[in-house]
Amino acid sequence: MRVNPNPISDLISAAGQTQQQINTDLAQIASGERINVPSDDPAGAAMLVRNASQTAEADQFLRSASGIAGEMQNADSALNSVVTILQRAISLGVEGANGTVNASDRAALATEVQGIQSQLVSLANLSYQGNFVFAGTATQTAPYVLDPNSSSGVKYVGNTGVNSVTVGDHLTIKTNMPGSQLFSSAGADVFQAVQDLITNLQSGTNIDTAVNEVSDAYDHINAQRVFYGNSINQLNSQQTFLNSETTQLASQQNSIGGADLSKVISNLETAQTARQATLEAIAQTQQTNLFNYIK
Amino acid sequence: MSSLNASLAAALSGLIAEQGALEATTNNVANVNTPGYSREVPVLVTSDPVVQDPLTFGTGVKLQSLESIRDPILESQIQQETQAQGQLNALVSALSQTQTNFTSSTSDIGTAISNFFDSVNQLSTSPADLSLRQGVLTAAGNVANAFNVAANNLNNQRSNLNASVTQTVGQINQLTSQIAKLNGQISNLENVGESAGTFIDQRTQLIDQLSSLVDVSVIPTDNTLTLTTASGTALVAGQLSFQLSTQPDASGMQHVFTQGSDITSSIASGQLGGLLDARDQQIPGILSQLDTLAAGLASAVNGVQTDGTDLNGNQGTNLFNPPPASSAGAAASLSVAITDPALIAASSDGTPGSNGNAEAMYALRNQALISGQSPSDYYSSIVFNVGNAASNANAEQSASNLALQQLDDQRASVSGVSLDEEAANMVRFQQAYSASAQVITTINSMMQTIINMKTS
Numbered sequence: 001m002r003v004n005p006n007p008i009s010d011l012i013s014a015a016g017q018t019q020q021q022i023n024t025d026l027a028q029i030a031s032g033e034r035i036n037v038p039s040d041d042p043a044g045a046a047m048l049v050r051n052a053s054q055t056a057e058a059d060q061f062l063r064s065a066s067g068i069a070g071e072m073q074n075a076d077s078a079l080n081s082v083v084t085i086l087q088r089a090i091s092l093g094v095e096g097a098n099g100t101v102n103a104s105d106r107a108a109l110a111t112e113v114q115g116i117q118s119q120l121v122s123l124a125n126l127s128y129q130g131n132f133v134f135a136g137t138a139t140q141t142a143p144y145v146l147d148p149n150s151s152s153g154v155k156y157v158g159n160t161g162v163n164s165v166t167v168g169d170h171l172t173i174k175t176n177m178p179g180s181q182l183f184s185s186a187g188a189d190v191f192q193a194v195q196d197l198i199t200n201l202q203s204g205t206n207i208d209t210a211v212n213e214v215s216d217a218y219d220h221i222n223a224q225r226v227f228y229g230n231s232i233n234q235l236n237s238q239q240t241f242l243n244s245e246t247t248q249l250a251s252q253q254n255s256i257g258g259a260d261l262s263k264v265i266s267n268l269e270t271a272q273t274a275r276q277a278t279l280e281a282i283a284q285t286q287q288t289n290l291f292n293y294i295k
Numbered sequence: 296m297s298s299l300n301a302s303l304a305a306a307l308s309g310l311i312a313e314q315g316a317l318e319a320t321t322n323n324v325a326n327v328n329t330p331g332y333s334r335e336v337p338v339l340v341t342s343d344p345v346v347q348d349p350l351t352f353g354t355g356v357k358l359q360s361l362e363s364i365r366d367p368i369l370e371s372q373i374q375q376e377t378q379a380q381g382q383l384n385a386l387v388s389a390l391s392q393t394q395t396n397f398t399s400s401t402s403d404i405g406t407a408i409s410n411f412f413d414s415v416n417q418l419s420t421s422p423a424d425l426s427l428r429q430g431v432l433t434a435a436g437n438v439a440n441a442f443n444v445a446a447n448n449l450n451n452q453r454s455n456l457n458a459s460v461t462q463t464v465g466q467i468n469q470l471t472s473q474i475a476k477l478n479g480q481i482s483n484l485e486n487v488g489e490s491a492g493t494f495i496d497q498r499t500q501l502i503d504q505l506s507s508l509v510d511v512s513v514i515p516t517d518n519t520l521t522l523t524t525a526s527g528t529a530l531v532a533g534q535l536s537f538q539l540s541t542q543p544d545a546s547g548m549q550h551v552f553t554q555g556s557d558i559t560s561s562i563a564s565g566q567l568g569g570l571l572d573a574r575d576q577q578i579p580g581i582l583s584q585l586d587t588l589a590a591g592l593a594s595a596v597n598g599v600q601t602d603g604t605d606l607n608g609n610q611g612t613n614l615f616n617p618p619p620a621s622s623a624g625a626a627a628s629l630s631v632a633i634t635d636p637a638l639i640a641a642s643s644d645g646t647p648g649s650n651g652n653a654e655a656m657y658a659l660r661n662q663a664l665i666s667g668q669s670p671s672d673y674y675s676s677i678v679f680n681v682g683n684a685a686s687n688a689n690a691e692q693s694a695s696n697l698a699l700q701q702l703d704d705q706r707a708s709v710s711g712v713s714l715d716e717e718a719a720n721m722v723r724f725q726q727a728y729s730a731s732a733q734v735i736t737t738i739n740s741m742m743q744t745i746i747n748m749k750t751s
Contacts, residue, residue, distance in 0.1 A: 001708075002708050002709065002713075003708050004704045004705075004707040004708045004711055005707065005708075005711045005712060005713030005714070005715070005716070006327070006328075006707055006711050006712070006713075007704075009700075009703070010700060010704060013696070013700060036398070037391070037394050037395065037398050037682070037685070038394045038397050038398065038678050038679070038681050038682025038683075038685065038686075039390070039391070039394055039682045039683075039685035039686035039689060040682075040686075041682070041686075042678070042679045042680075042681075042682030042683040042685075042686055043679060045397075045399075045678050045679065045682045046675040046676060046678050046679035046682070047675070048399060049399070049405045049671065049674060049675035049678050050671060050672060050675045052399060052405060052406065052409065053405060053408075053409045053671035053675075056406070056409040056410065056413055057409070057412070057413070057660070059413075060412075060413035060416050060417065061416070063417060064416050064417060064419070064420045067417075067420045067421070068420055071420075129421060129424070130421075130423070130424065131421060131423060131424075131648060132648075135648065136646075136648070137642070137644055137646045137647075137648040137649035137650075138646045138647075138648055139423055139646075139647065139648030140423055140646075140647045140648060159644070159646060161644050161646060161648070161649055163419075163422070163648070163649060163650045163651070164650075164651075164654060165416070165419045165420050165650065165654065166416060166419065166654060166657055166658070169661075172654070175420070289714040289715050289718065290714065290715040290718030290719060291714060291717075291718045293718075294718055294721070294722060
């Protein structure tokens, strides 16, 4: 049987193929990626797109959660101060209710409670990064304004809006509690209670009643601020979850698209050996033919 | 009638025939590296014998022809595979350029969409914050830009392919007219009974080249051949070639015409087939998926945006300029409609601090907005489609290369020049030549004997 007398083109194309394999391997080693263009693995490339989107989402949830947690911690610590100064108001009231204190002492006590009252207004108007935290969604204006016409001395100009932010798949978290809910309830309004305490200390009548009012308000705020504590806890555990999710996504990304370097290097060595052998074969080919022997 | 003269003539015919045979070897050796050359073998036949009852005397040998050794079936297989290869080469080269638009980067469409939703989620944490609002506007601009860049690249690629179509048609015309000319030369030679092997080799080479450009069917006729496209359009008939021409359609895309009829859609293989496939099917298919995604995303975002209230307390207006109703061209033309970050309608209750509408916009991220898929999933399926088309074309190209290489091997095993074989033949012809010369010397000496006999 007659064979192809000039196989060199086959060898050259074989050398080209091994060169291509070498180039592919080198590209994988250089980038550390198995998928450098979608055709390297179309399904894998599509999975990487989804993985990248999920990773970006998880990273964003982490940023949002940490931002919200910051704001809520701020609110919570303000409420902590509110609680502390209300305790002080209660002890001042108890002191004033004692029959042994005289009018001028009560006046001094009333003055100190007035100081507490203005601290309360200031805390209720807490702003965090340009937003009034206890204003509902009317965050651009201070929610409590002094109002001489109001029996409590202040007026709430915020609203009852509540924002929720998505911080996970199907997980949204409420980020605020309106001041109207936080500082007031049907039977207990913080500002009214403190105002009543001041008035009664000054007049020396019904101080016990006013102290009870403040005490009710104190209980109300303590009950409401649990919302912030709970949310902060929830955000913390969500951050823990998101961190482990991003780790998992990163490992998934690596297993889809990462180059298996030990395998690639071994492929590269095989290809280099094959290429060398092919090149030697080309060099050897047809160095001799029958013409060399006819003298 | 046997005579010394007759023997001399027979011996001389040997000399001449062997010398001619040696010429075949010479030519073969000279063309050992000529692409498409088919080796020639001398066809030696015995001359008509002379019958002289009761004896029959041979009158020597004659070199009937130098025959080019070729396998027409193999050649037609090669032409077919060359067409497939030409088509795949064009397609692979187009698709590998196309898919660079879909490799992951910091500015690819998938990343831009992701970043946009990220910015909306960030805005949701502090909806009145102007810098976060600006962040959303910038991210929306990046989304539009990513779509614009990809669509423009694909459109430019189409224009380049379009220019290649015209060039390829020009090359086809050049080849068909050369083939027609060769047809004339070949039939002239063959009509007078001469071998046209070299011209046939050239024509085969040209048909191979033509096959890499367009789908060709070869129909051999007496002493000549007819070439048609696979759909039956005549390219060459004998000494006539039929020129293809191009005319642009309304969108500027060149259509291929012959003798007044548009044959664009019937050209399936060869480089021209690959170019047309990439230009008219593959790339428009990808573009239309991008348009669907761009239009679906923009409409959904606009829908939410107009439901909400902006920072000034007004009802929201479109964030993106509305995409065309048919969505055709949406990716190329996607643009952001507003420049004032206050106009982002994050609020659902009218107050600046409300984030209800920003949340609604964020929820689009995982909603089945486009063909039952979320924007990111739809984009990932585009990436899959592009990658898959390129990967299939690559695989087919490799297979076609292998097949063609094997066919070329087979052709070489039939038609290729073997130097070993030529060396052996040379020795054979040389020895036969020497032997004939020796016979002539012997006859000469016999004649001398007779002449000497008379004079002595």
